[in-house]
Amino acid sequence: MKPKIFIDGEHGTTGLQIRTRMAGRADVDLLSIPESERRNAQMREDLLNSADIAILCLPDDASKQAVEMTAANNKVRIIDTSTAFRVHPDWAYGFAEMDNSQGAKIRDARHVANPGCYPTGAIGLIRPLRMAGIISEYHSVTVNAVSGYTGGGKQLIAQIEDASNPEHIDSPHFLYGLTLKHKHVPEMKIHGLLEREPLFAPSVGKFPQGMIVQVPLHVDDLEDNATVESVHAALVAHYANQSIVEVVPLDVAAKLPRINAVELAGKDTMKLYVFGQPGGEHINLVALLDNLGKGASGAAVQNMDLMLSA
Ligand SMILES: NC(=O)C1=CN([C@@H]2O[C@H](COP(=O)(O)OP(=O)(O)OC[C@H]3O[C@@H](n4cnc5c(N)ncnc54)[C@H](OP(=O)(O)O)[C@@H]3O)[C@@H](O)[C@H]2O)C=CC1
Ligand SMILES: CC(=O)N[C@@H](CCC(=O)OP(=O)(O)O)C(=O)O
Structure with a gap:
């Protein structure tokens, strides 16, 4: 089965650019929310919990809410592009080149904070x-x-x-x-x-x-x-x-x-x-x-x- 990826905030600036980069990729299944439903909390929660990896492209508060929505789910892995978790000790900082071991930390992490x-x-x-x-x-x-x-x-x-x-x-x-x-x-x-x-x-x-x-x-x-x-x-x-x-x-x-x-x-x-x-x-x-x-x-x-x- 292909890994399922959901971009929460896919209609925003960062989300759209991620979608563009993913276009044509046959190795993943991209889950999507209609633009008109982008703030529908129940739909987002369902999609977040259906994904193998959720990429959050939201403001800080909405990112924190999205992480809470997956609190009972021990499968979904998260990449957050906001500032919310970038100095959180339990999140891997997503800058693979910053030292020799960081790529492996990101590879194995449940939660990755994308750098600013x-x-x-x-x-x-x-x-x-x-x-x-x-x-x-x-x-x-x-x-x-x-x-x-x-x-x-x-x-x-x-x-x-x-x-x-x-x-x-x-x-x-x-x-x-x-x-x-x-x-x-x-x-x-x-x-x-x-x-x-x-x-x-x-x-x-x-x-x-x-x-x-x-x-x-x-x-x-x-x-x-x-x-x-x-x-x-x-x-x-x-x-x-x-x-x-x-x-x-x-x-x-x-x-x-x-x-x-x-x-x-x-x-x-x-x-x-x-x-x-x-x-x-x-x-x-x-x-x-x-x-x-x-x-x-x-x-x-x-x-x-x-x-x-x-
Ligand atoms: N732009 C950049 O160069 C960079 C951005 N980032 C980070 O990425 C994140 C997204 O930024 P960016 O893409 O620029 O922002 P945008 O404002 O362009 O997009 C944010 C998207 O999130 C949606 N959204 C906002 N609040 C909620 C909510 N409560 N529930 C569901 N959806 C919501 C917005 O919908 P609506 O249209 O309704 O507001 C919009 O579609 C930010 O945390 C930012 O710090 C990181 C690095 C660089
Ligand atoms: C020009 C501009 O306004 N830039 C944003 C930074 C970009 C952003 O919001 O994202 P990151 O924090 O994830 O880099 C700012 O200074 O708040």
Whole structure:
């Protein structure tokens, strides 16, 4: 029998992109709810409990309710794309490349929390340097980022694309999260292996999909006499033996005139760059991804495939 997959929230931004990625797959049976019934709690509960794997593409509160709806079911496995369980000790964090054992943890997990889009970039840059002893757990980490506007889901898409929307946003690029209390900070801290919260400064650009995450570093604040070369070497060593995260060679990065935020739109991979002069005082770490690719829907399908391989 083929495994049954139900995407709760399949008509939303993340859910639709997962559905697109699953189209034509003959190895799974996709359970579906009509769009008009998407908030029908009884129907959702029945579908959730009929699935082998349920992928939740819902706001946090609705995700928590969906997990409660399956509390008496010891069969269904869950991938949650919301923020609700990303630092929960009983949930596997769904970033397979974050260390050597994470793929196996995801494969065998009952509950997987898909990482946030910005945290995928930030953790992807920070964690290998923590593990290599280049950044101390008390380092003052700053994360600057720009996301495509689909990152804000249906509501932000409507605000940007529909000029008649009463809350229309006309700006080509705006900062938000100005209270510095963003929902992504806890997972960056925990899975970045940090003792102090990173300072996170997100923004949105007027393009649908794409993301740049930057972590600037002062070389004299680093451990182990780190240099631009040793930082790059630590990332290369960390991401050996996998094909999703690419560490761009130093000499290639050094010749780039710019980074295009939408370069990886539609792809499920991530590129990491290290910028800095040999012997220089500063290093800028950059992650490039699609907020809906490795940042959400692509990662969810990758996690589903790992779970199906158990
Ligand atoms: N967009 C992105 O780039 C990323 C999103 N995520 C996460 O994915 C999750 C979904 O986000 P996104 O797809 O962007 O959001 P959307 O708003 O685009 O879609 C959410 C979907 O969930 C439905 N929904 C909302 N509340 C309920 C409920 N109580 N019961 C049933 N269905 C409900 C919505 O229906 P309705 O149309 O009726 O509101 C909609 O179809 C969020 O938790 C988000 O944090 C993660 C990484 C990146
Ligand atoms: C542009 C925008 O609004 N982005 C969202 C993050 C994307 C999202 O909701 O999902 P994850 O938390 O799972 O990444 C935000 O900052 O809240």
